[in-house]
Each structure stands twice: as structure tokens, then as C-alpha cells.
Amino acid sequence: MAGFGQLAGLPEIVRDSQLPATFRWEGQQQFTIHTQGASRRAKQSQEVWAHMGTLGQGGFGSVELQAKQSKRTGQTKELRAVKSIRIPEDELNENREFYVRELEAIVKFSQARYGELFVKSYGWFVSQSVLHIAMEYCELGDLQRYLFKKCKDRRLPENQAHDIASQVLDALTRMHEEKFAHRDLKPANILIKSHPPTHPWVVKVADFGISRRDQGTTMNPTTSVRGTGSFMPPELLGFSGENSRAVDLYAVDMWCYGETLFRMLTGGGTFEKPADLYGYYFGHVKFPRAVLEEIQLSPAVIDFLQSLLTCDPAQRLTSETALDHSWMETDFQVPRMKTNQKLR
Numbered sequence: 001m002a003g004f005g006q007l008a009g010l011p012e013i014v015r016d017s018q019l020p021a022t023f024r025w026e027g028q029q030q031f032t033i034h035t036q037g038a039s040r041r042a043k044q045s046q047e048v049w050a051h052m053g054t055l056g057q058g059g060f061g062s063v064e065l066q067a068k069q070s071k072r073t074g075q076t077k078e079l080r081a082v083k084s085i086r087i088p089e090d091e092l093n094e095n096r097e098f099y100v101r102e103l104e105a106i107v108k109f110s111q112a113r114y115g116e117l118f119v120k121s122y123g124w125f126v127s128q129s130v131l132h133i134a135m136e137y138c139e140l141g142d143l144q145r146y147l148f149k150k151c152k153d154r155r156l157p158e159n160q161a162h163d164i165a166s167q168v169l170d171a172l173t174r175m176h177e178e179k180f181a182h183r184d185l186k187p188a189n190i191l192i193k194s195h196p197p198t199h200p201w202v203v204k205v206a207d208f209g210i211s212r213r214d215q216g217t218t219m220n221p222t223t224s225v226r227g228t229g230s231f232m233p234p235e236l237l238g239f240s241g242e243n244s245r246a247v248d249l250y251a252v253d254m255w256c257y258g259e260t261l262f263r264m265l266t267g268g269g270t271f272e273k274p275a276d277l278y279g280y281y282f283g284h285v286k287f288p289r290a291v292l293e294e295i296q297l298s299p300a301v302i303d304f305l306q307s308l309l310t311c312d313p314a315q316r317l318t319s320e321t322a323l324d325h326s327w328m329e330t331d332f333q334v335p336r337m338k339t340n341q342k343l344r
Contacts (some may be wrong), residue, residue: 005100014124017107019134021125032066032082032132034125049080059132061085066135079137080122083207086130099131106133119191119282124324135206140195143203147264155269158297159332161264163201164190166328168260171205172253173319181249185256186231187263194196230269231256234311235280237274241317251313254322258308266291266300270309281311300327 022033030051037044039316049066055143056063061084068078082321109118118237120136140146147154156164168190175182182189184207193202233255262270270278270288279285287309292302304327307317322328 008131011104014100014103017103017121017123019123021127021132023127031098032125035308043058047244048072048080048327051221052079055081066134079139081097081135083133083135083139084130088129103133105175105307106135108180109175114174117167117174117205119204136190136204138193138204138206140192142188143192143264146192146195147187147267150257151267154263156264158265158301160196160201161261162301162327162330162332164203164264165257165261166204167201168205168257169319169322169328172257176250176253176319181253182256183249183252185253186260192259233313234277235313237277239278239281248313250318251316254308254316254318255313256307261301262305262309265297265305266295270305298327298330300325300330303327 002153012317020035020036022035024033032049032051034047034049035044036046041276042271043133048069048070052065055065062080062136063083066080068080070077092099103124106124108114110121122134122136124131124133126132127272130174134307137322147156168185172185182205185205187312189205189207190203191206195201198210221304233252236252261271276285289302289306292305304317304322304325307325308322310316317325
């Protein structure tokens with residue numbers, strides 16, 4: 001995929017973030033080398049990154065941990081995560097805009113003014129049929145893993161969920177203000193920088209692999225419907241019989257946000273199976289308030305969730321109106337959740 005970086009019409013912000021790269025093997029060890037040319041003010045510089053192992057794999061590729069090599073002994077190694085997306089040439093030609101927009105979103109939200117909200121990118125480079133994106137490494141992993149491995153019943157106290165939800169909503173609001181939609185918000189795409197009991201919750205939104213800059217208020221009909229099935233709103237699942245590609249991108253994000261919060265608070269999805277969501281859309285299944293009331297969540301968060309997980313995108317909270325909801329303004333002092341209660 002050597003021609004990717006030479007595609008005509010790349011936004012300047014994307015072109016400027018491309019890293020020159022070569023690759024070499026020493027026995028079983030692979031390295032990536034970035035060489036910056038000399039100029040009047042600086043000598044030629046070279047960074048060598050050793051491949052340390054795979055952090056994760058998914059439908060869009062893999063993420064690998066890399067360590068920067070240093071000649072200084074005793075120096076702490078600088079680490080980065082590199083997301084690698086294999087893109088056949090025909091796929092690149094067909095979905096060029098998709099990948100350009102991914103890079104544009106990643107680079108844009110890596111600027112210093114967004115540093116507290118989004119995982120930072122250090123640049124991108126290419127190898128044969130593979131696009132690589134170098135990113136900030138978050139050693140504490142993602143929220144999905146934390147919920148599954150660290151939390152009783154895979155859920156958090158309401159006050160802790162509020163801390164996380166507030167930060168994620170700030171990130172979504174900034175994206176929407178800049179006319180970008182994430183389109184795949186979920187716990188696995190929320191990375192952890194710190195967490196209780198030793199530190200407060202600090203999280204960052206990651207993986208703009210299917211983000212898209214919106215040129216109007218709806219998705220272009222030619223844009224592929226992408227996302228994670230169990231987080232998709234009814235309008236993407238075709239329940240209405242309308243074109244599922246002509247949807248409000250921002251409303252999709254808000255449904256995903258509501259589903260993410262529901263899972264943080266309960267340990268499970270809002271609807272146990274697709275048929276329940278189908279029934280909810282057509283009025284045969286009620287919103288699961290009883291599940292939330294059973295674990296004694298506040299009336300404010302129940303209303304917040306119901307306002308996010310409404311079937312009509314036009315009636316759903318936006319990122320701006322969500323900021324003004326009473327639950328967002330709640331000052332928590334003690335956890336509300338009783339961890340010895342079982343759900344369902």
C-alpha cells in the first residue's frame with residue numbers, strides 16, 4: 001500500500017502527520033524505523049521501535065505494543081500502541097474517503113487542546129497493504145476489560161459511572177461541535193489512564209476507525225453502515241423499513257453512549273436479545289426501568305438513560321442537551337449501588 005500516502009487530495013493535516021518508515025528483522029525481533037531528513041537547523045534523526053507483542057485484535061486489524069530503543073542505559077523505555085489495518089488495494093480504492101476520514105479524525109483530536117479527552121496519535125505510516133497508526137499507550141487497558149475483570153457483577157457504583165460518563169460526554173460534545181461522529185462508542189473504546197481506589201477516574205475516547213466527518217445532518221447514502229451490533233440503535237437495524245444509511249450520525253452516538261452507560265451501571269445490555277429491541281421499537285416491550293430500580297439507581301440517571309435510549313432519534317438527547325440534564329449536574333458523595341444485589 002505504498003501509494004496510500006500519495007493519494008491526491010489528502011487534507012494537509014493528514015499529510016503532515018505521515019511518518020517515513022522502513023522495517024527490518026533481527027532474528028525473531030521486528031523493528032520499525034522512522035528517519036527524519038536533515039535540514040539547516042537539524043541533523044538527520046532516527047527512531048527505532050521494537051515490536052513487543054500484540055495488545056489486541058479485532059475485525060479492523062490488530063494493535064501492537066512497541067518500545068523505542070535508546071542508547072542510554074537505565075532510561076525508561078518509551079512505549080506506544082500501533083494499530084495496523086490491512087487494506088487490500090480494491091478496498092482502498094472503493095472506500096478511500098473512509099480511511100482518509102479516519103486519519104483526519106485521529107490527527108485532529110490529537111491536538112493539545114483535546115489531550116484530556118482523546119487518545120493521542122503520534123502519526124501514521126504504511127507498509128504493503130497495511131495502514132499503521134501510532135498512538136498513546138494506555139497500560140491500564142479499556143473499560144470493557146476493567147468491567148469484566150475488576151468489577152463485581154461487571155458494574156460500577158453510580159458515582160463512578162457518573163465520573164466516566166461525564167468525561168465521555170465531554171469528548172462526544174467536542175466531536176459533534178467539530179462535525180465528527182464516532183459511530184462505535186462502547187466500553188472497549190474507552191481507555192483508562194487512572195482509576196480508584198488510588199486515583200480518580202480518568203478516561204480517554206479511542207478508536208476513530210469508523211468515525212466520519214459529517215457534511216450535513218445525516219449520513220451520506222453511499223456510506224457503509226458500521227458499528228458494533230449490540231450497540232446499534234433501531235434506525236441502523238432497519239426496523240422502520242427506511243434506508244438505514246440515511247440516519248442522524250450524532251443521534252447514533254448518543255444511543256451508543258446510553259447503551260455504554262447502561263452496561264456500566266447494570267453489567268448487561270439494555271435488551272437481552274435483538275427481539276427485545278424490536279419489540280421496544282414497536283411498543284410491545286417497555287424500557288427496563290425495573291432493572292434499574294431494583295439496584296436502587298437514582299431517578300435522575302434512570303430518566304437520563306431513558307432519554308438517551310429512545311427509539312425516535314429526533315427525541316433523543318443530543319450531546320449538548322445531555323450536558324444540561326440534572327444527572328450530569330449531580331454532585332455525588334457516596335456510591336448508590338448495592339454490590340451484593342444480582343441482576344436478572
